[in-house]
Amino acid sequence: MRRGQALIDTLRARPWGFAAVIAIALLIANVVARSSFATPSSWPATLATFAPFALAAMASTPQILSGAGNIDISIGPLLNLINIVIVAVLIPHGLGSPWVAVPIALGIGAVVGAINGVLVAGMRFQAVLATLCTLFVLEGVAQKILPNPTTGTASWLAHLGNKVGPIPGALILIVVPFLLWFALGRTAYLRTLFSVGGDDAASFSAGVNVTAVRVIAFTLGGVLAGVAGIALAAATQSGDASQAIQYTLPALAAVAIGGTSLLGGRGSLIGSVAGAAIMFLIQTLLDSLAVSDLWLQVVYGMLLLLAIVFSSMLAAPRAVKARTA
Amino acid sequence: MTAARAPAAVPPAAPHKAQPAGILLEVHGLAKAFGPTRALRSCTFELRAGEVHAIVGENGSGKSTLVKILAGVHRPDAGEVAIGGRRVRGRPSPRAAQESGVVTVFQEVLVVGPQPVLENVWLGTDGVFARRVPVAEKRRRAEEALGELLVTPPPLDVPAEALSLSDRQACCIARALVRDPRVLILDESTSALDVATRDRLFATIQRLCAQGVGVIFISHRMDEIQELADRVTVLRSGQSVATLGRGDADTGVIVRHMTGEDHLTAGVETVPSRARVRGEALLSTEGLRLHPAAEPIDVEIHGGELVGLAGLEGHGQDAFLQALRGAGANAGRVMAGEEARTEIGSPLEAFRAGVVYVPRDRRAESVFPTLSVLENFSVPTLGSDRRAALVRWRATRRRLGEYVQRLGIRLAHPNQPIVALSGGNQQKVILARWLAARPRVLLLNDPTRGVDLGAKRDLYRVLEQLAGQGVAVVMVSTEVDEHVELMDRVLVFREGSLSRTLSREQLSRTALISAFFGESA
Structure with a gap:
């Protein structure tokens, strides 16, 4: 009992911990429901499906951390557009080499993210409105480039979608943002980002360049959307403009489930991955249990709600009412 | 003694080292309007190296606007600011102001709650990516600055939101200290501090002045200004009306300049005493404990009473006030309503029983x-x-x-x-x-904090009126004079227990301050 309390206290200091615990529980449930889930040979495919979603969640995190209600809802269409550019533009035009395609993918992400950042932090438009406009533009561009779904692949994409040596390719892609995050942690940026998100008035008065920090947060999100676009291309080896917004809302939900405050200043990248894992594992669990397609969304939504309630109950400080008369 | 100097009299761009006793900062004809409101009309004064220069004025006289211009938050509409003889140009920003040596501690306690103390102290000193100061040095100097201000400095790694208001403000002051300011602006920064920290801050100010730093000091507390200021500039309706030297700046003169009228009374005179009625009991506590080890508190508060809660910051007076509104007692009962017979278990029940609470932190809890x-x-x-x-x-x-x-x-x-x-x-x-x-019972948590003299007088008058109408007023105040002047009874708290009760007849500055430290006068 006491040890349980100690564990809860440890987790409370790290809000992503609860999401991680629930994700692990769901992982076990998945293995119980379908033992093949634990077979190593199935991992690359499972992870490849998971990676674009996890990366979309990570790509949505820095903007939210930067505070002031900032949010980027154009991440979903952005990563879909980048996927389409790789599959339907770069590869057919002989630019499919990773040395060319990867920088272009990340570059598109950075530019779009920076534009969002300037609109929101520089010109002070409401984040939801500004990035909604970006969302429409990106969706339109994707449809113009690729009116009909198509397939296209390159050997490096195929490897990333399966295995690179012994390692599932998707795992490498998921690790990339963490390396970037770690590198930024060696600079002043991450701490400044959390300060700005925690209290922008205090940060501004102390001399922090709040606008620059926020523009960079959006740019960083865009770069991660580039990684997510590569992951989607690797997983599907095809492009489909109609899938533009499939990741938008789930990615934001994953961030919130992962313990990141939508008010900014509190949260983590790993929480977003854990949040994404929860949502993904509920879906695979329902698949394994052969829940009827007609009920799938309903059950999915309800289980998700349960996960949120559970984690917030654990995270809330216990109401102590010691009124001994 | 007005300090209206022609800008031409300032030596152009002289390096400040060449004139150690020279003028650090010069403000001339500064004006700023926000829409139709002319917050600052014409402000002129100069800050000498090594002096504490107080700026006083009523609410809305333009002090905050002046500070925000100097701090780089606002750009003035007219007038100029010169630092070390060099006119300030270009787009203002807090960063630019700080780089020119002007560092400001604001009235609002500006900390980033979730971030650790260390980050809060060094906030804004790094670039967006570049780290300018090594971590070891950051820790050392943060410890040094906090150690100078606080008897028990907080650990550097706890989040700032876990600290008391006073300690959080100490973080903001430490933030200014580690920047080695040439000009330090303290805008009502003492109002959130407890007595001990304030005394230590004053010692720090004196140390800095001895090193040639100029301090612009803004406070509503006349005692602080008397104690500290070398010169006083008075603002009235956005205009600097006078700069007084130490000898000329007694409270009466300052107040006269502030109000622009000679017949108004000075700050520390007693309000005309009212007919004191003692009505029925409206609020009572039985065996109330603020923490498990504290002595139980039994108090009865009657209609028509003005009751002060006093003590060193964090010694239980806040907690007691909270308990009276049904929030957060450790044990015991609080009763309110008719003849104080209804037990209160929550702020909502308290409100329904006519007990109304006005919180302390305007920005966070009220507005x-x-x-x-x-x-x-x-x-x-x-x-x-x-x-x-x-x-x-x-x-x-x-x-x-x-x-x-x-x-x-x-x-x-x-x-x-x-x-x-x-x-x-x-x-x-x-x-x-x-x-x-x-309300039948009005609970006030330091309502005059950061409020100017005129508004204070208005407030006292209203509280007297309320008491006259049979309302019970219970008020935490950090100002000793306020208790002496206003209260029928003062409850002094020490280490979470009620240590002394002083009646109107026993009240005096010495008696009260002795009680704070657990001695009887």
């Missing part, structure tokens, strides 16, 4: 910054202006009008945003909000 004055006023009492399900705003405006007059609230229009008012006027609106709920 809805996005709403208008009228909306802020009417939040808890909107129901009384209903006809069927619709609100008659005209009735609300009429109700607000009464309090505008009674409290002397200065506002342009009831629908203007509350954040457009000065701090003291915001506080009056908040008080009006709760007075409109017609």
Whole structure:
């Protein structure tokens, strides 16, 4: 009992911990429901499906951390557009080499993210409105480039979608943002980002360049959307403009489930991955249990709600009412 | 003694080292308007190296605007600022101001709650990516600065939100100290500090001045200004009306310059005593403990009483006030209502029993910054202006009008945003909000914090009136004079227990301060 309390206290200091615990529980449930889930040979495919979603969640995190209600809802269409550019533009035009395609993918992400950042932090438009406009533009561009779904692949994409040596390719892609995050942690940026998100008035008065920090947060999100676009291309080896917004809302939900405050200043990248894992594992669990397609969304939504309630109950400080008369 | 110097008299761009006793900062004809409000009309003064220069003025006299211009938050409409003889040009920003050596501690306690103390102290010193100061040095100097200000400095790794208000403000001051300012601006920074920290800050100010730093000191406490200031510049309606030397700046003279009228009384005179009635018991505690080891507190508070809660910061007076509104006692009972017979278990029950609480931290706990004055006023009492399900705003405006007059609230229009008012006027609106709920017991948490003399006098008058009408007023105050002047009874707290009760006859500065430290005078 006491040890349980100690564990809860440890987790409370790290809000992503609860999401991680629930994700692990769901992982076990998945293995119980379908033992093949634990077979190593199935991992690359499972992870490849998971990676674009996890990366979309990570790509949505820095903007939210930067505070002031900032949010980027154009991440979903952005990563879909980048996927389409790789599959339907770069590869057919002989630019499919990773040395060319990867920088272009990340570059598109950075530019779009920076534009969002300037609109929101520089010109002070409401984040939801500004990035909604970006969302429409990106969706339109994707449809113009690729009116009909198509397939296209390159050997490096195929490897990333399966295995690179012994390692599932998707795992490498998921690790990339963490390396970037770690590198930024060696600079002043991450701490400044959390300060700005925690209290922008205090940060501004102390001399922090709040606008620059926020523009960079959006740019960083865009770069991660580039990684997510590569992951989607690797997983599907095809492009489909109609899938533009499939990741938008789930990615934001994953961030919130992962313990990141939508008010900014509190949260983590790993929480977003854990949040994404929860949502993904509920879906695979329902698949394994052969829940009827007609009920799938309903059950999915309800289980998700349960996960949120559970984690917030654990995270809330216990109401102590010691009124001994 | 006005310090109106022609700008031409300043040696152009002389390096400040060449004139150690010279002028660090010069402000000439500074003006700033926000829409139709002319916050600052014409402000002129100079800051010498090694002096403490106090700026005083009523609420809305332009002090905060002046500070924000000097701190780089606002750009002036007219006039100029020269630092070390060099005119300030270019786009203002807090960063630019700090790089030119002007560092400001604001009235609001500006810490980033979730970030550790260390980050809060060094906030803004790094570039967006570049780290300018090694971590080891950051830790050492943060410890040094906090150690100078606090008897028990907090660990550097705890989040700032875990600290007391006083310690959080100490973080803000430490943030200024580690930047080695040439000009240090303290804007009402002492109002959030406890007594011990304030004394240590004063020692620090004296150390800095001896090193040639110039300090601009803004405070509503005349005792602080008397103790510290070498010169005093008085602002009235956005204009600098006088700069007084130490010898000339007694409270009476300052107040006269502030109000512009000679017949007004000075700050520390006693208010004319009123007929003191003692009505029925309205609030009582039985075996109330603020923490498990504390002595139980049994107190009865009657209608028509003004009760002060005093003590060193964090010694239980806040907690006791919270307990009186049904929040957070460790053990025991609080009773209110008719003959104090209804037990209170929550702030809502307290409110229903006529116990109304006005919090301390205006920014965090009281003001809805996005709403208008009228909306802020009417939040808890909107129901009384209903006809069927619709609100008659005209009735609300009429109700607000009464309090505008009674409290002397200065506002342009009831629908203007509350954040457009000065701090003291915001506080009056908040008080009006709760007075409109017609409380039987009014609990006030340091209501005059950061409020100017004129507004304080208004507030005291209203509290006297309320007591005369049979309301019980219980008030935490950090100002000793306030207790001596106003209260019928002062409860002094020490280490979480009620240590002494001083009646009106026993009240004096010495008696009160001795009681703070557990000695009987």
